[in-house]
Amino acid sequence: MDFVMPQLAVGSRADAADGAALQAAGIDTLLSLAPLARPAEVALQLGLAVADRVALPAATIRAAAAFLAARIAAGHRVLMHCEQGISRSPALAACFLHEHLGLSLDEAFARVRAARPQAEPHPALVASIRAHYAGADGPAVDLAGNENPFGPSPAACAAIARTAARLHRYPAADSAELRDALARRLGLAASQLVIGNGACDLIDLALRAFVGAGGEVLIPDPAFPAYRSAAARVGARVVTVPLAGSEYSIDEYLARLSPDTRLVVVASPHNPTGTLMDPAAWARLRDALPAGAVLLLDEAYRDYAEGRALIDAAADVRRGAAVLALRSLSKVEGLAGLRVGYGFAPETLVRRLAALCPQYHVGSLAQAAALAALEDETHRRASIDANFRGLEMLTAGLTRLGVEFVPSAANFVLLRAPRDALARLAERGVAVKCMARYGLPGHIRVSVGLPAENARFLAALGELLREDQDCRDAVPA
Structure with missing residues (x-):
């Protein structure tokens, strides 16, 4: 053998x-x-x-x-x-x-x-x-959206089917059952939870509730564009905080805090780098907040970072710190199409967010699916384990190809791209995310897909690199 x-x-x-x-x-x-x-x-x-x-x-x-x-x-x-x-x-x-x-x-x-x-x-x-x-290779492979390639929880799909017969009824206006379930998991009171149409909705609410026109918000650079877009919609003043390479620099944050700061944004794991903020650095930032400021922690990808040192925002909320943590059911739970996110914060902050929510803010199908997905530990575990294997496959393949990338704690990888990579990969039926909008021209972000999808991306990327090498070899010295 x-x-x-x-x-x-x-x-x-x-x-x-x-x-x-x-x-x-x-x-x-x-x-x-x-x-x-x-x-x-x-x-x-x-x-x-x-x-x-x-x-x-x-x-x-x-x-x-x-x-x-x-x-x-x-x-x-x-x-x-x-x-x-x-x-x-x-x-x-x-x-x-x-x-x-x-x-x-x-x-x-x-x-x-x-x-x-x-x-x-x-x-x-x-x-x-x-x-x-x-x-x-026929149908295109979409590795641009950081979605769960294994689909939603079967329990969530069954809950949707059961709830569909009651679509003529309005949903629970306060999402009370979902808030209760999340509160039990976090060791918080239901009054410290707010439900939104995905984490993006809650980002928007936070800018409206805590910053407003002329207020100052600190946003990491590069970062998920939704933060800057939400700030623009309310007329807030954006102060960018550069990362140190792909990592957070707490000193860069501290240097930009001012009496005018109303909201400070941190994402951990960070999008698009997939890196984490150290809990000790988070504590320094939290304790340095000026009066009236709120520290927002976007943890949409937290589940994928199991086993690593993670910020305990729930403990901060229990102590009454001015912290708002946001999480999403679009990733591991696979409910991206239903738009369900949640946040937790001290009750005084939650009341300010909830006051801006329209009536019947979250639909009945979304609430039912979210409750079922949260109880489906089998789907959750399988999704996290499969992502770990897929991430290993992608990073091993990128290493083998000699491509520069950022080690990730999420379900995506940021990498330096060959010339015209977006279009050339699309010609091969592979969609990835362009990073120019994030302030990273020359980079792409690829989501972890199914094993065959990951393999197809790596094979296509390898073709691009070989084509570029052939072009370089053809140029006379």
Whole structure:
């Protein structure tokens, strides 16, 4: 047997039947493409009926890649074998490398052959694999919006279906049930919660409630454009706070605080860099606020940063600090199309926000879906874990391509782009986010997608880089 990557080996039926060799190699899972009774040393085996010398069915390609992805992600070491380990298993190993490591098909086949020189997948298999992934290249891949590519919680969809029969009734005007559920999770009172049509709605309310015409707001630079847009709508004066590279500089914030400051904006994880503000730096900023100012923390991407040192804004609210934290159900919960966000702050601040909300501010379908999604821990956990794997895949691929990027704690990556990257990627059916509007010309932001979408982006980006290199090589010295 030969390892094409540390967790995946390719071999023959004889390799798979050799229990001692499996044990020595740490193999505990088999993907059998030829008949074989499960050896005692193997805990799990999947058998797929795969004929050689004929086209591989799309369902077989999907099943094999999905099985390998699930077992490898769970920490297992897999041997995929066919009869001789020359054609079928190397071919499907290349499929996995393409889908889940982001290698182009040519690179994937080359990786397999480098590990197992005798590998020579039959031309019919290779042609069917190329046709399968060429077909997948048809519909455009949208990696621009930082959405959950795995979709909404099934529980949320079921709640929408149940609620649809009551659409002739007005929704709960105060979103009381949703505020109660969120308050229990945060250890706060329901009176310290406000519900909005997404976090952007609450950003708008905060500028209206706390800043107004002529007031001063501190906004990081670069940053999510909604902050500046909301400030412009109310006639507020914007003071930009430059990041130190891709990181927050607390000294830059402190230097810009003044008696006129009414709102200070922080996003952690930050959009578009995906970086975090250190909790100790946050505490310095919170304690330095001038009288009458509010510190706004945008935590739309917080769930993706599990396991890292995060700001505890709920504790600040319990102490009565002038803090407003905003979160979104558009990301992990997958409810971007329903626009549900929430904020928590001391009750005096919440009352000022709520006073600006129109009656029946959040629809009944949105409230029902939000309640169900918050209880769906299975969907939440799966979305976070899948994002972690996808982020690893993207960053490993970008590193392999030699692309400069910012390590991210969110569900997107900011990277330096080749020339005309937006248009050239779009020609290849891949949409990413242009960063010129964020003040970062020459950069793009790519969202974590499904494994095949991540692979397609990396393959397309690799093509752009090779084209640019060919152009440079063609210029006479």
